[in-house]
Every structure is written in C-alpha cells, then in structure tokens.
Amino acid sequence: MARVTGGWSGTESELVAALRNRDDDAFRHLVEQYHGPLLRLALGYVPSRAVAEEVVQDTFLAVFRGIDAFEGRSSLKTWIYRILLNIARTRGVREQRSIPFASVARVEPGEERAVDPDRFQTEHDRWPQHWTSFPFAWEHLPEERLLAAETIDVIRAALDRLPAAQREVLVLRDVLGVSSPEICNALAISETNQRVLLHRARAKLRAALEAHFATESVA
C-alpha cells in the first residue's frame, strides 16, 4: 500500500479509516496537504480567488460526506481532485469562465503546432523543416534570472491563456506532480490524449518564456 507523504505517517487506507473516524490528525493532514493544490486548480475555472476558496471549501465538505462511500478504486488523491474538478467546472460554467464537463477533457481537433511554422525553413530553402534561426538560448541564463518574479508572472499569464483541457493536464502533471495514470483516471482520457494536451500546453509555456527572455535581453 502506498505511503502518504506530508505529515501523515500511516498508509493511505489508514488515512481513509482515520477520516471516517473523524480523527483530528487526519483532518489536519488533509487540510494542510490539499488546500494549496486544490486552490491552484480551482483558480483555473473561476473568476476570483474568493470563488476559488468557496470551491475548495465545498470540495472538503464533499470529501467529508463522501469518505464513507469511497471504495478505493482510485487513489484518494485522484478521488479528491475529481471532486474538485466537478465542483469547479460547474461553478465555472455559472460564472461563464469555463466550458461544460463533457467538452473539457478531449483533444481539440485541428493541427496545433508546438513551434510557430515560421521558425522553420520552407521546401524552397536549403534545409526544409529545419530551424531558420535557433531558439533564443534562455536555458543557459543564471538561476536567479530564471526564477525572478517577472518569470513567475509570465508563467501565470501563459497558464491563464491555455484552453481548459490543456491547463488541467499541465497543472496536474507539471505543477502538482500527479502521475500520468492518475490523471488519465481522474479526467477519463487516454494516455495518448493526455500527452497531446500536455505537449501543446508545455510548448506554449516554453514559447512564452522564450519570448519573454528574448525581449528582456534586447531591452
């Protein structure tokens, strides 16, 4: 059985049992472990922080009510994220920030390129489909530049511009560190779809960072 990290020393099934028994340590663990990640996920769906806090609160209440019926077919984490997503999507539709559940977790049709096609040579050039000019090499910048407050702002803005399905997968996987099988389970999508969404999202984040650092270096 998987061990649970972050202040809870027992297994996941012991945590579930403790939550059913209304154990105080289990409550503390749940609240401290999940409040931040749930808030970050919720912020992608609703227009304000206040509404996101309400979504998180409703999620915890649903967890308390539902824990007796939790069957352990998915991990506790996946189950909790799924509850949050359902509440956040419903709320997001009402606040006109999001799209209905059924249309979220699928890959949008149409070609979406990881890199602007203009960055590559055409069939008339010497090396078709090879870079016309290499990406600006921001990966070699010093760590303090990479982690500057402006970089974080660029990342947040780029996250906000992502389509809901791409943002969801990216936040779960790359920000919250949820495993790929757990994401497929929580969102009911295939591994392939998940990777397509993830790739498109990561490519946009990379492009936003390149644009930011390239401009900053010229200025």
Added chain:
Amino acid sequence: MTADLPCQELVELVTDYLDGALAPELVARIDAHLVDCPGCHSFLDQMRATLRLLGRLPADEVEQMPAAMRAALLEAYRST
C-alpha cells in the same frame, strides 16, 4: 545529417520522448539528430527547464487556509 527526421517533426515528439513513450528505433533517430542540431538540443533543454520552473510554482504559493474557513470545516468534519 538530420534530413531523415526534420526539426519540425522532432519538436512534436519531445513530450513522448521525455515520457519514454517512443519506440527504441525512433529514440535512436532523435538522439542522433540532437547530436548534430543545436536548435533542437536547445528546444529539448528548454522544455526541461519549463518543467522545472512549473514544478517550483507551488513553493511560492503555499498558503495557509484562512482561520475562519479552517474552523468552519473542522466543525463540519466533526458533525457530519
């Protein structure tokens, strides 16, 4: 040379490559391309750097739950 796998196709494979989801034969072609192509090498490193930056996001957003919310939740927890 890199003609057998153009840069424009390689950049679409990077997430699969990082996830270990590609056939060994394709991985070998990508590795061979990366040796010769500074642009794609840079692109791959930038995708890795992007993941690293994303993974550090929560650290500066660790926030305490508001005390009133925590108290309300604890009460609900004990009484449901």
